[in-house]
Amino acid sequence: MERNTRQRAAILGAIQRAGRPLSPAELHTLARDEAPALGLATVYRNIKMLLLDGCIREVDLPGEAPRYEEAHLGHHHHFKCRVCDCVFDIADCKTDWHAFAPPGFVVDAHEITLFGTCPKCSGQAPLSSPPHSADGHSHG
Amino acid sequence: MERNTRQRAAILGAIQRAGRPLSPAELHTLARDEAPALGLATVYRNIKMLLLDGCIREVDLPGEAPRYEEAHLGHHHHFKCRVCDCVFDIADCKTDWHAFAPPGFVVDAHEITLFGTCPKCSGQAPLSSPPHSADGHSHG
DNA sequence: ATAGATGCAAAGAGTTTGCATAGGT
């Protein structure tokens, strides 16, 4: 990762502006605003480089393809809305997982994902856009 | 799912005998002991049928392809040992996830995976038979 | 000018589907 190309800037910029984990396809779509001819292979290659470089981190939710978000966000977990499919960051937990695991198991990390309905989709927050536009819409 | 075929019995039997979540490929290999000509497509088709029928459940660990285990095991979570890649069942938790999520978010399910080292691999416990066998290597 | 980065297309890996036929009922 030695050159600062238009494509790389577009990809990293998209991740930084999104405020939520993005899939390679979403990244491709979003980054094309700044780099129209951007190829999907370039997105994948840059994801790998940015991961190695520590700029971004992979977000693995159970049963879902990997998404990517800024690395500097610190430890946190995710909430996936079943209606709009958007993934939201939620705070780290304070649970003592060492105690939760059976005796003899040494816990060095944990992954937690909550599933449910986000405020927007449960009608508790002002709905400006239809709930079912899926992965594509922004949640500010 | 109306007929009790040799292939289906082999697939379901493999899941029941395994005592751990199996991938489609593992299932294919194991079920071939009873049904030698078994095709991979049949494994996938039966996985779907058995899921619909409620006989098996899908186990999704972050960053891993889906595995399948018996459905009657009840709600629990998983511990993945980084040394031997074993996946162990661990008890359900009592955490109040509704309180953990931000206001307005309705939580209907949660997934938890712990990562670390199992007793066997950390050499702390004289485990003659682990709670569950592993993924990569056979324990018997 | 150099060599890393890109775009395209083809190749892989995993999963699904179409179709003729075997086999459970």
Place this chain on the structure above:
DNA sequence: ACCTATGCAAACTCTTTGCATCTAT
């Protein structure tokens, strides 16, 4: 005998790789 379920192979989707060209340094 009927019709679901199967085996094979092709199709599909997602991701990676090869190669000629472009471009940041």
